[in-house]
Amino acid sequence: MKTSVDQNIITPVVKFPKVFDSTTASQFHREIDRTIEGGFNTVLIDLKEVACITSSGLLALVLAFKTVRDAGRKLFICSMNEQARILFELTGLDQVFESVSN
DSSP states (O other): OOOEEEEOSSOEEEEOOSEESHHHHHHHHHHHHHHHHTTOSEEEEEOTTOOEEOHHHHHHHHHHHHHHHHTTOEEEEESOOHHHHHHHHHHTGGGTSEEEOO
């Protein structure tokens, strides 16, 4: 499955399939790069449909955070489901990523 980006007026929303792993991570990086090249100041990562995030998926999120930050942009997590929320808390990523409520 592929990631997708909804381009709305304010900011793009990067959405994911149920499994966020090394396969979807490479597509994710392409979407993040396109968003930065598109001149958007804010990127929203929608984790609502994600059922499984592997270590490759977590690494991809951390690298995306760094890429977006280095470009002078902001990255936010939105629509985080319970499984993703628990994973973020266990790994301490909830202290790194800013999230917005649904």
